Structure formats: structure tokens, C-alpha cells
Amino acid sequence: MSSTKSNLEDVLVSERELWLDGPPHELFAQLRSECPVHWTSSISEYPEEAGYWSITRADDVHKVSRDWRTFSSEMGGITAVVAAFPIELMRAMFIGMDPPKHDRLKMLFQAGFTPRRIAAHEPAIRAIVVDVLDRLEGRETCDLVTDVAQPAVSRVIGSFMGIPPEDDHAWATLMNSALGAGDPDLNPDGLDSVVAKDIPEIFARCQRMIAERREYPTHDLTSVLVHAEIDGQKLEEHEIVMGFFLLVAAGNDSTKATYCSGMRALMDHPDQRRLLLADPSLISGAVEESLRMFPAFAHFRRTATCDTEVGAQPIKGGEKVVMWYVSSNRDESRFEDPDRFDVGRNPEHQAFGAGGRHFCLGAALARLELNVMFEETLKRYPAMEMAGAPVYAESAFINQLKTLPVRLTPRR
């Protein structure tokens, strides 16, 4: 056995120190080439958690994603670490269910999320983004994460859910702390506070919205959850709350992440930005390239329901299987020179999942939001430049910057 191979065998992929500057892309490249299905034996910060298999190649991620009978979302949770979040709450969201219950719940929303139905929201989404950019009037600098991305995406998902605008900030703070539970800035009170403080607050806030809609049905997605019937039965209260949580969490975090990393890439690569400024029809390609290179979620996880194998590696029933989208999206067997940011590439990526039952419900909405946000930002601030060091959230799950200071219009 070569020494690099034995070094890889000792690697613990999700250790915090490997992720401080974003995903460890060199490590993933080595795994794809030398040990594409890799065993991490433990997670230092969570000694009680079992180890997991890392799936790093696009073809293998595709296989795991599509085979829900062998690789369950329900059995053990959907992230590598589950300590921060009670499993029964994870299973109350359709992202944490297997068919047939998953399919029935997802179907309630699917018709409203098709590209055609979502396209009807474009004027409203553009108005939200323009309003957020208007608030920067007179400023020389801002933080793209907190001043632009967060308020814009929170209002978009807030309007879908029926959240009043004045509550956007409170919901965003709750979602950031639950999804970025291990990050000292996103969740300053520490891991235990998610269960002790955040989840009870999410329930309390949500229960008020549920009670209002029981009495007076509305046209928002919260009302869809409140009045849904699956096999003749209404959803339980915790299922409604967690359905709400899923939509708000996914809507808040993900689009923000890809927008900020995409903007940073355009500032780092002025040649690519010049192409977009000369021909704005290339923006949709830039959005796809940003999704490929900076997928909002570094991974999702399944649990093997029986003894099986991936890429000739035996996997035992009950073991965790982690699909690393940050790796599969840079698989050199699919993408030439995968670390190069190229707005003309128009890639077929796995940022929204790899074609299985859990393929992102919000893909059309996220694409529309990202296109509008890229267009409006580039139009208003074509020469924006970095004004400080961007900082990544400390997480092997959410792949996002928590700060991105920029100078909106360069000094003459």
C-alpha cells in the first residue's frame, strides 16, 4: 500500500480545521483519484457520532441519490452529524422521509414550483432585489452577505410563506443558527441552544401563524401545510412546523450562499465579469457555473438499508453514506479543468441533488432569484471590488460565506 493511500485512510473528512477556508478541494481531488469511497472513522467534536462513508465521484453520487430503497433519507437523518437536531424532527420534514410519504407531501408543493409557475414571480422578485439595492444608496461599502443577500432571499421566501416583512430578520437569525449550528458567529450560544432555545422559538412563532390560518385560510404556503390532507389525514402540528422550517431554511440559506460566492468569483476574475457586462445573456451560464463551483450545501447524507456496495466498496446496512456535492461538482471525469471558473461552461452539475427523489424543490425559484440578483447587482455596481477578507461559515454542511465586504463603486 502506498504511503499516500495510508495517509488518506487516517483522514477525517469533516474536521473543522479542514474547512476554515471553505471546502478542502485538494483533499477531495485526491480522494476522487485514489480512494473515491472513503471511510471517516470518527468526528472529533462529536465523539458519540458514528463514522461515515464519503462518496466523492459524480457517478457514485448519482447512483446513491437515485436508489432510495438502498440509501434511505429517513432511517438516520440527512446530514453527517445529527447530534444537533432531534431525529424525530428531521423525519417530520419531507426531506427526511422516504417514499411513499415523501412523494405525497412533496406533491402538495410541486405544482407551484415548476419553472413556468415560478416565472410568474419574476416582477415581484426583481422589485424585492431592487428595493434591497436601493437601500445602499449613498454608501461606499457594504457586506454583500448581510446587506444584500440575506434581506433579499429572506423577503422572497417570506412572501411565499406569508411571513410579515418585519419578521424576516428574526427568521433568518433562527435559520442561520440552526443550519450553521457549529459556527461561533451564526450560533454564538453553542450547540445545545439549538434544541433548548431556537427550536422552541421556531415552534412558538410558527404556532401563531398556524392558528391564524386554521381560522382564516390564506393563499400562502403555510396555509397549504395547515390544510393539507395526506391519505385523508391532516398533518400533525410538528409536521406543519417542520414543513414550514424546511421551506424557510432552504429558501434562506442556499440562494444567499451561491449568490455571494458567485459575486466573489466575478470580482476575482474580472475577465469573466467583463464577458457578462458585454453580454448579459451569459448571466444564466454564470449562475450555473456558480452553482457548480459553490453548491450551497456541501453534502447530504443517506443511511444504507442493507449490505450493499458503491464503486466496489462494500457498505454495511445501517452505515452512513455522505454524498459530497462540493466534490462531485468538480469531478474531472465530467468537467475539464474543474477548478477554473468559466461562465461559458454551462455545466450539468449536482448542486440541487443528483436526480433522485429528493431533487431540490426550489431549483427553479433559486435559479430565478440568482439570475435576477446577478443582473441587478452587475447593472448597478459593474466595478464592485473586494474591500476586506471574505470569511467562510465554519461548517462541513452549509457551504457559504458569512461575510463579504465590498466597495460598491471603486475610488477614482
Ligand code: HEM
Ligand atoms: C442555490 C440554491 C439551492 C441549492 C443549491 C439547493 C440544494 C438542494 C439539494 C442538494 C437538495 C437535495 C437534498 C437531498 O439530496 O437530500 C435540496 C432539496 C430541497 N430544497 Fe433546495 N436548494 C436551493 C434552493 C432552494 C430554495 C430557494 C428552496 C425553496 C423552497 C428549496 C427547497 C428545497 C426543498 C423543500 C428540498 C427537499 C426536497 C425533497 O426532499 O424532495 N431549495 N436542495
